[in-house]
Amino acid sequence: MDWSYTELSNLVGQFLPHFHFPSIRKTIWLDFSNLDFAKTHVLLMVGCFAKYLQTQRLLNNFYCVIPRKIDVHRYMSRLDFYKMIGANVEELFTRQPSSGRFVEICQTNKDNTFDVVSDDSPR
Secondary structure (H helix, E strand, O other): OOOOOOOHHHHHHHHHHHHHOOOOOEEEEEEOOOOOOOOHHHHHHHHHHHHHHHHOOOEEEEEEEOOOOHHHHHHHHHOOHHHHHOOOOOOOOOOOOOOOOOOOOOOOOOOOHHHHHOOOOOO
């Protein structure tokens, strides 16, 4: 996937071919190596796409290449992006509480929506 595109319409355009043949299993490379800045909405879109393919059992293999920029990698890791997509990536920092600062990426459902947006909820 070409990460030079950060607008959602361009990103969706890159995803669409993978939906045209849903019975064909895929190998996906998520190469973030040249990513200079991680936009949360783009990470969410990529994460949702990866999760969809995983839940539909459409992945043969899945590879994730972390960003060269350490700050971008730390940001993605701290938001739990790698955890969302199921990538086993080493964290190069000590986690601090997110309460009052940001909300990590997490799965929501009708039973936990309020807890997810509450600053005091355990994850």
